[in-house]
Amino acid sequence: MALALQTFPTVKDANAALKAPGTRYLGGGTLVVRAANEGDVLVFGLVRSTDPALTAITVADRKVRVGASVTMAAIARHPELAILAKAARAVGGPAIRNMATVGGNLFAPAPYGDFAVALLALDAMVGTEDGELPIETFLAKRDGSRSIVTSVGFTLPKADGFRFLKVSRVKPKGVSVLSIAAVLEQAADGTVSSARIALGCMADRPMRAKATEKALEGKKLDQNGIAAALAAATEGIAPVTDPIASAWYRAEVLPVHLGRLLLA
Amino acid sequence: MAKIPVQFTLNGSEKAEFIDSGTTLLNALRDKIGDTSPKGGCHQGTCGACSVIIDGELRLSCLTLAETCNGAAITTTSGLAEGGVLHPLQRAFLDTFATQCGFCTPGMIMAAKVLLEHTPNPSRDEVVEALSGNICRCTGYEPIIQAVLAAARANSQNAA
Numbered sequence: 001m002a003l004a005l006q007t008f009p010t011v012k013d014a015n016a017a018l019k020a021p022g023t024r025y026l027g028g029g030t031l032v033v034r035a036a037n038e039g040d041v042l043v044f045g046l047v048r049s050t051d052p053a054l055t056a057i058t059v060a061d062r063k064v065r066v067g068a069s070v071t072m073a074a075i076a077r078h079p080e081l082a083i084l085a086k087a088a089r090a091v092g093g094p095a096i097r098n099m100a101t102v103g104g105n106l107f108a109p110a111p112y113g114d115f116a117v118a119l120l121a122l123d124a125m126v127g128t129e130d131g132e133l134p135i136e137t138f139l140a141k142r143d144g145s146r147s148i149v150t151s152v153g154f155t156l157p158k159a160d161g162f163r164f165l166k167v168s169r170v171k172p173k174g175v176s177v178l179s180i181a182a183v184l185e186q187a188a189d190g191t192v193s194s195a196r197i198a199l200g201c202m203a204d205r206p207m208r209a210k211a212t213e214k215a216l217e218g219k220k221l222d223q224n225g226i227a228a229a230l231a232a233a234t235e236g237i238a239p240v241t242d243p244i245a246s247a248w249y250r251a252e253v254l255p256v257h258l259g260r261l262l263l264a
Numbered sequence: 265m266a267k268i269p270v271q272f273t274l275n276g277s278e279k280a281e282f283i284d285s286g287t288t289l290l291n292a293l294r295d296k297i298g299d300t301s302p303k304g305g306c307h308q309g310t311c312g313a314c315s316v317i318i319d320g321e322l323r324l325s326c327l328t329l330a331e332t333c334n335g336a337a338i339t340t341t342s343g344l345a346e347g348g349v350l351h352p353l354q355r356a357f358l359d360t361f362a363t364q365c366g367f368c369t370p371g372m373i374m375a376a377k378v379l380l381e382h383t384p385n386p387s388r389d390e391v392v393e394a395l396s397g398n399i400c401r402c403t404g405y406e407p408i409i410q411a412v413l414a415a416a417r418a419n420s421q422n423a424a
């Protein structure tokens with residue numbers, strides 16, 4: 001294996017080095033080093049930056065900024081990010097969580113990317129040296145992305161306004177059959193005033209369930225209220241087939257799990 | 265390609281080596297430094313046999329590049345016994361028959377060691393969670409879970 005790693009103190013210099021062909025950024029390495037171990041010869045250069053801003057978490061006035069090199073374990077134990085702990089703990093086992101970064105999760109292909117599903121529901125902004133992009137746009141363009149993600153930013157929802165669920169066959173740690181994250185706001189009478197729902201494993205990358213979101217608005221979170229939303233759940237999905245589950249199975253069980261999440 | 269220097273402490277003693285850039289910590293430990301306690305099972309992050317403790321955190325040495333460990337403190341299972349006396353976890357693994365072929369054992373012990381450092385009296389569920397990234401093909405897991413619980417009990421008796 002001929003993999004050469006270059007380390008730079010600044011993101012700027014690392015970005016410049018990343019322009020060389022066959023070069024990728026090294027986050028926690030759980031995907032990119034694995035690919036090299038498996039014989040992926042398309043990547044022969046790795047670049048990383050040790051800029052301390054990349055590992056910083058700041059929370060001020062419910063506005064959160066998480067550096068791209070922050071690990072799942074660091075999120076799971078951060079007292080002010082308690083509502084995200086479940087999504088961070090959904091990623092791999094303990095050793096993987098000590099290595100897997102937020103930045104890397106944004107690039108992880110299905111069935112991975114559970115934390116990115118949470119970030120999509122949070123409507124996070126993804127930061128690079130060139131500025132910020134809404135996560136939905138970022139995910140759509142990520143294959144052509146050549147700049148280092150430096151941070152993600154989002155507003156913390158109210159504790160009861162964020163829901164996350166991951167379904168896996170192996171407990172307590174297993175790869176996703178699917179994952180769902182929802183940010184729900186409810187009016188005083190209990191009807192949904194706004195809903196953002198993101199799905200994992202329902203395409204090659206996390207996607208928004210826009211038809212479901214629309215069908216929920218103005219509805220109560222009870223059996224009758226969510227019926228139209230569940231009927232719309234499979235609209236626009238193209239689930240992945242892999243050794244964990246077939247596309248057919250994923251589509252069949254999506255409304256069941258979405259229903260459980262909404263009624264929880 | 266030019267070799268690059270790496271330097272870290274391994275089980276308390278300073279190590280310095282020249283390696284090829286991109287060498288995994290697992291390969292550096294086993295092939296360069298001669299510590300064969302971390303095992304290469306899958307090289308994919310799935311089996312946990314290569315688990316080591318880096319600066320107090322459980323990591324997979326097969327997915328860690330050695331050069332990212334410059335200056336780090338690394339613990340492996342080979343560093344646990346002191347003066348020929350086994351570490352309580354090693355003792356418990358023997359006593360409860362938690363080892364058969366032994367291939368998963370060093371990784372299991374690393375995962376258990378980190379758990380007991382943070383949670384000296386874990387519940388069964390906490391043990392299962394802590395070992396969830398480690399695969400064993402032999403024991404059926406129950407003896408391993410019992411070994412970790414026994415080591416925790418032995419530690420708390422010694423502390424009392």
Ligand SMILES: Cc1cc2nc3c(=O)[nH]c(=O)nc-3n(C[C@H](O)[C@H](O)[C@H](O)COP(=O)(O)OP(=O)(O)OC[C@H]3O[C@@H](n4cnc5c(N)ncnc54)[C@H](O)[C@@H]3O)c2cc1C
Nearest residue numbers: 025027028029030031032092101103104108113114149309
């Ligand atoms: C055994 C195992 C179990 C796993 N289980 C799960 C799971 O349950 N859920 C899940 O979501 N994932 C899982 N994963 C996948 C993976 O660990 C996570 O998705 C993780 O968050 C990836 O992050 P990383 O830092 O390790 O990425 P890396 O491997 O370092 O990088 C992955 C890709 O992203 C790019 N990249 C990384 N950081 C940046 C950045 N800041 N800017 C630009 N590009 C960047 C890299 O160049 C590379 O192409 C698992 C992996 C393994 C090996």
Ligand code: FES
Nearest residue numbers: 305306307312326
């Ligand atoms: S060899 Fe590292 S996890 Fe299997």
Ligand code: FES
Nearest residue numbers: 364368400401402
């Ligand atoms: S004892 Fe053989 S793999 Fe666990």
